[in-house]
Amino acid sequence: MPKVTMTVNGKAASADVEPRTLLVDFLRQHLRLTGTHVGCDTSQCGACVVHVNGRAIKACTSLAVQWDGASVTTIEGLASGDALHPMQEAFREHHGLQCGFCTPGMIMAAVDLVNRHGGVPDEATIRRELEGNMCRCTGYHNIVKAIGAGASAMQGSGKVAAE
Amino acid sequence: MSNTGIGARVARLEDQRFITGAGKYTDDVNVAGQTYAAFARSEHAHATVKSVDSKAALAVPGVIAVFTGADLEKDAIGPLPAGWMIHSKDGSPMNAPGHPCLVQGKARYVGDPVAVVIGESLAAARAGAEALAIDYDVHEAVTDPAKARSSATQLHDSAPKNTCYEWELGDKAATAAAFKSAKHVTKLSLSNNRLVPNPMEPRSALGNYDAGTDSFTLYTTSQNPHVARLVMSAFLNVAPEHKLRVIAPDVGGGFGSKIYVYPEEVVCTWASKKVGRPIKWTADRTEAFITDAHGRDHVTNAEIAMDERGKILGLKVHTTANLGGYPSLFATCVPTYLYATLLSGQYDIPAIYAEVDAVYTNTVPVDAYRGAGRPEATFLVERIVEIASREMGIDPATFRKRNFIKKFPHQTPVIMNYDAGDYAASLNKACELIDYKGFGKRRREAARRGKLRGIGFSCYIEACGIAPSAAVGSLGAGVGLWESAEVRVNPTGNVEILTGSHSHGQGHETTFAQLVSDRLGIGIDQVTIVHGDTDKVQFGMGTYGSRSGAVGMTAISKALDKVEAKAKKIAAHLLEASESDIEFKDGAFSVSGTDKKVTFPEVSLNAYVAHKFPSDEIEPGLKEGAFHDPSNFTFPAGCHICEIEIDPETGVCEIADWVAVDDFGNVINPMIVEGQVHGGIAQGVGQALMEGVSYDSSGQLMTGSFMDYCMPRADNLPSFKVDTTVTPCPSNPLGIKGCGEAGAIASPPAVINAITDAIGHENITMPATPQVVWQAARQGAARAAE
Ligand code: FES
């Protein structure tokens, strides 16, 4: 079994895994980082979004061995200690979650969206960019609001692309 | 209003764990020594399982065991029951065969579990399931509910014509008389499309037998863990109730689909004793599509009769409801008592007669999905009323107002007694918010851009706060639908609330704490809500039917009354005053007319220290419980208006504007209520425009993944304008009606009324995909040109 070594949420992590192990299973099963979720088997729901080397990917759609040596951030590693990331705070403030199952993926995708667009994206851009993230609870209304507010807060806090 | 009390827009307490990835859902739970289950499922919609050969499966490295329906039979593990008795017109009881947790005899839908393989790893279990050799004798399948009764194929020996029941409600003769005197009759045939609930968290179960105590623990994705335990104990014989602990930790959405007990959780629990190891199973999305109870699936013909002014005289409805392969737990009451009882809508209709035939087909079982019966009723009523107004040339808002119920209480001809409401108020407010007067101008402006713009109303009503136990008992329910609560005050004055409701996204940890904060004058951070664990909460009926506010919180409120009464007695001793002089306000007990006071935490401490009152008169401690059985359903109602723009070249619909004005009675947390409305609308828009299950004639599910079953995405929806009107609910002290299902109930007819208004053609099926709309728009245009 190949050994994979990554930096996950700033800490070194390594394990011997079967070559077919998905990144999301590596995180959930081997590292017990269960904040990253699995909501589908066709790479569509986005519950599994994490950042790899600073970019959002769907952890259900890539193999752990692909990312040997990479730096991975999951929802558990987004806050700096007790200080929440502005996007996390915005989701709470604007009620951007109900059951919370899509939330880790939404927040990770939202941070990436803001990083890629810079500034505060408009509503249409946010809605279009969320194509790869499904939420069954919120009707997206408050998620869109939260992402707009989170984007503004990220500008203020110098959090853009600062991972 | 305090800043964390009733009515306050408080940010949710539970969010901290969800936004940091610290939520704990069933699949996040892992226990030492756990094994994994994989289910081998029937690939045929209708087939006799002749044999299951497990030799090759058992030879797969890591496979521990294989079980089939015969093993369940040997241990007398019963089938999943139908929990609601319906009688046919002729008085005969329904035909409701049970659903074996692993096939015994015939498989009746694609996905019906035939065998389970337990493995050291998930990969081993799955490889084992693939290696099973299952020999089938394949039969013809029937999937179309309209053909089920005449089909040569019969699913169950005990159900001739594939019929569960032929039921009726209302006065047939009076309705026929009303139609005789009518000046105008409008007819409508429709199908209410079958949906997959698709909560984002797939179902999951972890069963664990402990030999030391001879007891089981089941972690499961459930909206009502106590009901799950009761069913598994009383009906399925898995374990006695006191030897079975059911825990539903964080639940990632349910929308009804996580009410029922499913085969997988039963099998994982039962088999954990057989293999002596914990067993985990988590559905992948494909399994969710072929095993989670589906929703809706009606075929209906209706007629409505009016006098010359458009006053409704009568309504006649015939519905065929598809139950799927087996009657799921609450399935039989959905197209009857949750459907036909709402056919009066918001309207004063003197005579109604409804017939419902429920049929079995070779499809996944159908049960309650957000709204459950009430969206089907609302879709029918709001479509036929809209068409009637158009046919009679009366403005649809005026037509509705002319027929609204205006005096309360109002007894409808179909059981329900509406207690309070002001339907014109919500319609008027919605018209204002959307600028109904300016619609003509917007339509002309859209036409200049080559777009067809339409407006659609939906004035819905639902019966929530489910439900008065005696009433539902008389209608056939196997259980009572009260709720329980316990308030435990700790010596330091903070509070634990144990509730039988179980949040799966509704934010109970916040709203319930707001009630306590309001009543006891303590901060919401001083309150913890305990739910979802049968070892902690004694019993409860769970969360569905928009009942946790109206029923669950009323139980808490009653328990708080008792806490307050006892605390008052203790305070009287502390303050050396007579109990009748004690007032409780803003978290302090005071002697009226003096400045002598003692705070709630001080009283709490004294309750446990028990030094300062006679403990032969007042027992030490501060803990009270209550059960609340509602005296009536609650009747949330409101008006949604949708404006849609259609590109006639492509049939693509864009929702241009959406206004929702709902009357939920009093509101605990407006932010959370608005969120419920948003989510409900999105699901209803999904039903109207995108979502629809399709089976081929052999019973293969053609829409079995997110690739083929279109879920609403962020860019399919607008931001919504959401507002309320308030008539407090008279049947509970909090005045709450419930809000969880309203959006999903209201929205489909608003969308379809808007589309048909835009294209001038009434014959539209849901989902109104671009193809459907394009074709209908061409027919509409052709008719206009004639
Ligand atoms: S789990 Fe659905 S996209 Fe990854």
Ligand code: FES
């Ligand atoms: S909050 Fe439940 S799926 Fe998004």
